[in-house]
Amino acid sequence: LAKTTQPISMDSYEGQEVNITCSHNNIATNDYITWYQQFPSQGPRFIIQGYKTKVTNEVASLFIPADRKSSTLSLPRVSLSDTAVYYCLVGGYSGGYQKVTFGIGTKLQVIP
Amino acid sequence: SQTIHQWPATLVQPVGSPLSLECTVEGTSNPNLYWYRQAAGRGLQLLFYSVGIGQISSEVPQNLSASRPQDRQFILSSKKLLLSDSGFYLCAWQGQLNTEAFFGQGTRLTVV
Numbered sequence: 598l599a600k601t602t603q604p605i606s607m608d609s610y611e612g613q614e615v616n617i618t619c620s621h622n623n624i625a626t627n628d629y630i631t632w633y634q635q636f637p638s639q640g641p642r643f644i645i646q647g648y649k650t651k652v653t654n655e656v657a658s659l660f661i662p663a664d665r666k667s668s669t670l671s672l673p674r675v676s677l678s679d680t681a682v683y684y685c686l687v688g689g690y691s692g693g694y695q696k697v698t699f700g701i702g703t704k705l706q707v708i709p
Numbered sequence: 710s711q712t713i714h715q716w717p718a719t720l721v722q723p724v725g726s727p728l729s730l731e732c733t734v735e736g737t738s739n740p741n742l743y744w745y746r747q748a749a750g751r752g753l754q755l756l757f758y759s760v761g762i763g764q765i766s767s768e769v770p771q772n773l774s775a776s777r778p779q780d781r782q783f784i785l786s787s788k789k790l791l792l793s794d795s796g797f798y799l800c801a802w803q804g805q806l807n808t809e810a811f812f813g814q815g816t817r818l819t820v821v
Contacts, residue, residue: 631809640799640812641753684752699745699753 601685606704615672617703619685622666630661630668633684635702641684645670672705680707711736715800715813722820728773728787730816732800735781740802742783743810744775747797759783795820 602620609615621630629648633641645652647659647668658671672679682702715732722728734740741760745753755768757775765775772791776784783800800813 638797638815638817640801640815641810642812643809646809698755701750701752 621687713813730785732783743801745799
């Protein structure tokens with residue numbers, strides 16, 4: 598099983614770009630990389646997913662190097678409402694999360 | 710559009726009492742269904758998953774059980790709750806060809 602490692606916490610000021618890096622040295626060929634956001638007392642919410650190179654949507658960008666052993670979630674110009682826990686997940690190919698583990702995530706605190 | 714309903718939102722139960730949490734999904738068919746538990750300040754622990762009616766797999770041994778009596782209904786149960794069963798329980802669904810998972814709003818269970 599691909600294990601992920603990410604910083605436990607990060608602080609950022611409003612308006613700054615935030616980059617959260619996740620290590621997944623044992624990623625399998627068929628694994629996707631997915632990021633979720635969780636606010637207190639709510640279920641996680643999908644942010645972005647990628648397999649290789651760069652993926653961008655209206656919320657974030659995901660950078661994945663060629664070896665795929667790490668990935669970086671980039672949040673442009675964060676606001677106070679981006680304060681949340683961010684989870685990096687690896688796996689999920691063929692539509693299953695049976696062996697996908699949510700770690701403790703990265704707690705992002707945005708400071709005014 | 711697809712929606713997931715999970716109830717109740719909060720629950721306080723005495724030790725030794727039974728438990729039944731229900732999760733239903735609308736707008737999709739034959740989803741993968743998941744139950745997770747999140748202890749305070751911890752990551753999400755996968756408890757059960759189901760790929761079809763009557764098909765339940767358990768990820769960790771515990772005094773909890775799950776059932777899937779209908780395609781879009783997933784129930785988490787216990788005959789006798791323990792103090793250690795307290796936590797935030799989340800139900801999630803995932804399409805067969807989609808690696809993104811959608812979470813319910815969660816149930817905050819406190820066993821006293």
